[in-house]
Amino acid sequence: MMFSSSMSVVEYYMLKRFPIPYAAYLFGVCVIAAHTGQHIIRKLVLFLGRASIIIFCLAFMIFMSAWIMGGVGIKKMVHEIKSNAYMGFENLCSY
Numbered sequence: 001m002m003f004s005s006s007m008s009v010v011e012y013y014m015l016k017r018f019p020i021p022y023a024a025y026l027f028g029v030c031v032i033a034a035h036t037g038q039h040i041i042r043k044l045v046l047f048l049g050r051a052s053i054i055i056f057c058l059a060f061m062i063f064m065s066a067w068i069m070g071g072v073g074i075k076k077m078v079h080e081i082k083s084n085a086y087m088g089f090e091n092l093c094s095y
Contacts, residue, residue: 041053
């Protein structure tokens with residue numbers, strides 16, 4: 001996974017489509033969020049005495065990510081349908 005993401009970064013950089021200030025900003029946000037999340041979960045595990053809370057947090061994050069991505073996709077699709085945008089579908093009867 002790390003190799004493929006690194007190759008994507010190299011590819012975008014070589015194509016000059018890699019905004020370095022924006023990438024640096026996102027990197028900083030990710031580092032801060034990762035350390036904050038790790039600190040909060042560590043405190044929660046010590047408080048509750050159960051490591052299974054980690055699995056519940058991961059499952060919740062995956063569920064919410066899937067839910068939000070689905071919602072954004074549906075919103076985009078509705079907008080494209082209302083604006084009569086080409087969505088890649090052709091008339092099957094014309095073949």
